[in-house]
Each structure stands twice: as structure tokens, then as C-alpha cells.
Amino acid sequence: MIQIEGLYKSYWRSGIELVVIHDIDLAVSEGEFIAIxxxxxxxxxxxxxxxxxxxxxxxxxxxxDGQTVDPGIPHHLARLRARYIGFVFQSFNLIPTRSALDNVALPLLYQGMTRSARNSRARSALQRVGVTDRSAHLPSQLSGGQQQRVAIARALVNQPRLLIADEPTGALDSHNSSQVMTLFRELHDEGHTLVMVTHDPAIGERADRVVILSDGAVVS
Ligand SMILES: Nc1ncnc2c1ncn2[C@@H]1O[C@H](COP(=O)(O)OP(=O)(O)OP(=O)(O)O)[C@@H](O)[C@H]1O
Ligand SMILES: [Mg+2]
Known part of the structure; x- marks a missing residue:
């Protein structure tokens, strides 16, 4: 699913180069669940x-998925994101003025679906993550754990093969963290490829494989 070779990235500040990614090679198979x-x-x-x-x-x-990611091709990255990838963030990133259902339906807006088709897909995504009874609530009316589950429903609504999560449990207590990880394990069992960043060894343990970075290089 992911084949990375010789990846390198740096930032320049006042004439000094800060190397952030240092010659990383990484391969992730379809259906694998890895923690970084x-x-x-x-x-x-x-x-x-x-x-x-x-x-x-x-x-x-x-x-x-066998295609070279090429920033030189106009809109290539956006097309790959739309076709393959769902995103989950530490801070949920829900739109505060829209209901849970609207937040989940939003990614479908650009696909030319009717409103009722969008809402029906969003409702089944909410059902998948177990927050059907809160679909009319605003994010501020939901607990942190519920907000993250709505955010995961939004990530799933396009039926992506790859889920990317940056500290998905970073803002949650241990009970809600555990629920989110149970959901990730289920998505993994259903065939999704998951790549998750975490600080928490107990969370990292629930992945199939842990990749450890130090100073921009893979050390283990
Ligand atoms: N836009 C930027 N300009 C300059 N330096 C940057 C930029 N973005 C990130 N960096 C630097 O790159 C390095 C790696 O940042 P990154 O956010 O990937 O770390 P991280 O491992 O995710 O850290 P954390 O666990 O704190 O989230 C840091 O030293 C950071 O300061
Ligand atoms: Mg980070």
C-alpha cells in the first residue's frame, strides 16, 4: 500500500539546515496497522x-497503491487524498457550527451526490462508530470521545482504504482512548490500512508493528 524510499525533508532557518526526515525507507502492506x-x-x-x-x-x-505520488502533476495529491485516505487528528477538527451528521456528510459534498444520499451515507458512518443518537448535536454538545468518534465517521465516509491518525487519543482519557483503539482494531479487521502516530506506549502496543523515529530517522 505504501512504499517509501530515501525520503528526505529539511527546513532552512537563518542559513542553517534542520533535517526533519532523514533518508527514511518504509513499506506498509495493505491491511497492516502500524504505529509511529x-x-x-x-x-x-x-x-x-x-x-x-x-x-x-x-x-x-x-x-x-503502486502509483508514484508526484507533486508535479496538478491536483495529484488532492486526488490521491480523496480516493484513498481518511484523516483523524488529535483535536478532532470538527466544524463547531454544524451538527455531527453535517460534519460527517461534508466530505461527500464534492462528489455530486444528492443531499439525501449524503445524509444516508453519513448516518451509516455514524452508526458504524456508535454515535447514532447524537447525530443532531453540535460538537460542543458532545464529549471528547464522542467528538473523536464523529471525526472517525467523517474519515470513513468516503470509504478510504488508508486511515491516517496523528495522536488520535492525545486529547482523550484512558476509557475513551481504549474505545477509539477498539474501533481502530475493528477497522483493521475489516481490511483498512492504518498508520497512527502516538506518544503512548499502551496505544502503540495495539498496532501490529511499531516504527520508532529519532531525529528524523527510523531507529527501530
Ligand atoms: N513548517 C516548519 N518550519 C520549520 N520547522 C518545522 C516546520 N514544521 C516542523 N518543523 C520542525 O520539524 C521537526 C519535526 O516536527 P514534527 O512536527 O514532525 O515532530 P513530531 O515528532 O510530530 O513532534 P510532536 O511529538 O511534538 O508532535 C521539529 O523540530 C519541528 O520544529
Ligand atoms: Mg506531531
Whole structure:
């Protein structure tokens, strides 16, 4: 699903080069569930954003499902994101003025579906994550755990094969973290490929494989 070779990225500040991703090779099979761990500043989010086609490397080669990710082709990254990838973030990133149902239906707006088709897909995504009785609520009327489950429903509504999650349990207590991880394990069992960044060893343990970064390089 993911084949990365010789990935390199740096930032320049006052004439000094800060290497953030240092010659990373990484392969993730379809259906695999991996966790990326490592100290703060080690490049986890940067690597995840490149995998999610939200950011690009300076050098290296990235193939997603056998296709070379090419920032030189107009809209290529956006098309790959729309076709393959669902995103889950630490801070949920729901639109505060829209209901849970609207938040989940929003990614379907650009696909030319009717409103009732969008809502019906959004309702089944909400059902999948177990928050059907809260679909008319605003995000502020939901608990953190419920908001993250709505955000996961939004990530799933396009039926992506790859789920990318940056510290998905970082803002949750241990009970809600555990529920989110149970949901991720179920999605994994259903065939989704998952790539998750976490600080928490207990969360990392629930993945099939842990990739440890240090100073932008894979050390384990
Ligand atoms: N836009 C940017 N400009 C300059 N430096 C950046 C930029 N984005 C990230 N960095 C630097 O790149 C390094 C890696 O950042 P990244 O966010 O990938 O780390 P991380 O492992 O996700 O850390 P954390 O665990 O704190 O989230 C850090 O030193 C950071 O300061
Ligand atoms: Mg980060």
C-alpha cells in the first residue's frame, strides 16, 4: 500500500539546515496497522503528513497503491487524498457550527451526490462508530470521545482504504482512548490500512508493528 524510499525533508532557518526526515525507507502492506512513535520533534507528524499526501518531501520516492505520488502533476495529491485516505487528528477538527451528521456528510459534498444520499451515507458512518443518537448535536454538545468518534465517521465516509491518525487519543482519557483503539482494531479487521502516530506506549502496543523515529530517522 505504501512504499517509501530515501525520503528526505529539511527546513532552512537563518542559513542553517534542520533535517526533519532523514533518508527514511518504509513499506506498509495493505491491511497492516502500524504505529509511529518517537520523541517530540523527531519528525512523526511530518512523516505522517507526507504519507497522507498533505505535505511533500524534498527528495525520495513514494508510491501509494503502486502509483508514484508526484507533486508535479496538478491536483495529484488532492486526488490521491480523496480516493484513498481518511484523516483523524488529535483535536478532532470538527466544524463547531454544524451538527455531527453535517460534519460527517461534508466530505461527500464534492462528489455530486444528492443531499439525501449524503445524509444516508453519513448516518451509516455514524452508526458504524456508535454515535447514532447524537447525530443532531453540535460538537460542543458532545464529549471528547464522542467528538473523536464523529471525526472517525467523517474519515470513513468516503470509504478510504488508508486511515491516517496523528495522536488520535492525545486529547482523550484512558476509557475513551481504549474505545477509539477498539474501533481502530475493528477497522483493521475489516481490511483498512492504518498508520497512527502516538506518544503512548499502551496505544502503540495495539498496532501490529511499531516504527520508532529519532531525529528524523527510523531507529527501530
Ligand atoms: N513548517 C516548519 N518550519 C520549520 N520547522 C518545522 C516546520 N514544521 C516542523 N518543523 C520542525 O520539524 C521537526 C519535526 O516536527 P514534527 O512536527 O514532525 O515532530 P513530531 O515528532 O510530530 O513532534 P510532536 O511529538 O511534538 O508532535 C521539529 O523540530 C519541528 O520544529
Ligand atoms: Mg506531531
Amino acid at each position: 512513535m518517537g520523541p517530540s520533534g523527531s519528525g512523526k507528524s511530518t512523516l505522517l503528513n507526507i504519507i497522507g499526501c498533505l505535505d511533500i518531501a524534498d527528495r525520495g520516492h513514494y508510491q501509494l
